[in-house]
Amino acid sequence: MPSQVLQDSIKAGAAPAPAKKTIQPSPGPSHGYDPNFTDQVIAATGPNAHRRLAQVMPSLVRHLHDFAREVNLTVSEWKAAVDFINAAGQMSNDKRNETQLVCDILGLESLVDEISSKILQEDASPGSIASTPSAILGPFYRKDAPVLPNGSSIVAPETKEAFSKDLTYFSGRVLDNKGDPIPDAVIDIWHTAPNGMYEQQDPDQPEFNLRGRFRTDTSGRYSLYCLRPAPYPVPDDGPGGLLLKLLDRHPWRPAHIHVIIIANGFRPLTTQLFDKGDKYLKNDTVFAAKEGLEVDFIARPENEDGNWTLTYDFVLSPA
Template identity: 60%
Template sequence: MGQMIPDLALRPATRQKRAYSQKSKTLQYDPYFTEKVIAATGPNAHPRLAQVMPSLVRHLHDFAREVNLTVAEWSAAVDMINAAGRMSDEKRNETQLMCDILGLESLVDEITSKMLATSTTETPSAILGPFYRSDAPLMPNGSSIVQGLTPEVEWYEKALEDSAHLSGRVLTPSGAPIKGAIVDVWHTAPNGLYEQQDESQPEMNFRGRFETDAEGRYSLYALRPASYPIPDDGPAGQLLKLLDREPHRPGHIHFIVSAPGFRTLTTQLYDDRDQYIETDSVFAVKDELVVNFKPREGDPEAKWSLQYDFVLGSMLC
């Protein structure tokens, strides 16, 4: 991929600041340039683009002038975006991961969720993340999404220790059960890897979809989630290192909950025992989504239990 950031950008901050400070006091940029770019938009432009692009252009241009962005630095950023695109495929979205570590996906998710909310009781949303797969198997309630667990697996003992039963209901904002809702769930193995990252795991391991019964109930066996660092073999990981930032995500379980007539909920539940709750590298933790697993008695399949109800908002007319 080559060097992501040029030498100029890696100079010590004090040296770089001195290099620009004198020039920045005297540099004067074309005061009409930004408005000229905005005015180039034609009368038949897409209405939403015509609405948002002037703001985008102004913010981008103001940023470039504020930091005296150089051609070398701009080129490095373009190379980084291109590298993220080349790395992205149906199993991993590196460009989305870049948005995650900049907090953009979490911010956009919050904006969208609040714009579409129809009640104050809806379960908060959270980011989708870059490792979702849309074709997880539809499984009967009470099934396990844990596959291939044998003593030969390196994280066998950890999986037994963290075996968990998950259950709950899918409800309307008024508390009525939603029959036939689909609860799509996935999480990593105890080694912190999703199955498409780990060739040793079976296809679709730790993934499944469950349909709620007449009482709106779902149930399944899974594991208490493990914390993990985001992948560091691409531009997102390189950027975190350059920023000297914590790379870990707290242990979490992903959910997409959907039902006809209701707004689809994408969210995550976070284990309150996790040490990275306060330093999530993608800024997705919300207090309402932090949960407490309880010891489970009388079930040889699980040592822990979690009950959580999802409340779906109505579709906007």
């Protein structure tokens, strides 16, 4: 669970909830605060500021200041928020990004993903095949997963027997928006074990278990063995879990497989494939599930390796 210091800080900053009504926004300048203060902060930006920062920071500052005025933010509440952000950063490392998890819980990463997807749709050529929808990266991505040949398994040999009922043959193609195959595309895949844990969360799993990178062949095809994923709760041992508890929200994510695809001449794709039968599809705690990414796991014939088959063709947008 999150540190007691963090919990105490948030408790100290919390104001009693109103019994029958919520705090209403302050009516603009009549709130009594200096109406010129925010403009002074924005005007402090110098003429040689980074171009993009100079574009976005005025909006960020205005929204932050308006938020503080709207809710009458207290010093203790502000300090609790600073402690919360610090705790998320201190818990993050190359195996887990707690700050990103907090963004996911607040729906921010999914919103940014939606904005990026809209830009791609607007840039698409008329009559072209729609690109595969994107989805959030999530906090448990790891770089440098092992590169494996097509047809091999991301399930560590020492865990294969224990996970045999979920063994899945996953294959398909990577195509451009004309339907032509993309050879030599790199597909990076990862997902949790049936216990709901990624390998870096679980000391009983081998390093890089259930992670691997594959290259498409000359026909744009890929193939591998993985597991049919299970729904799982996001970690509750840090600030993200504490936030869910304070907001009286459930922690569950629908079963999914993470995928990143990179190919020369095409925009990288970060996405997830969701088990169509999962009960959390309409109530994903990080708001990432999309109808266009729901897939069926088909029972595999008894004389073939694995119990399930998953087939999916990805479509990439040109760079």
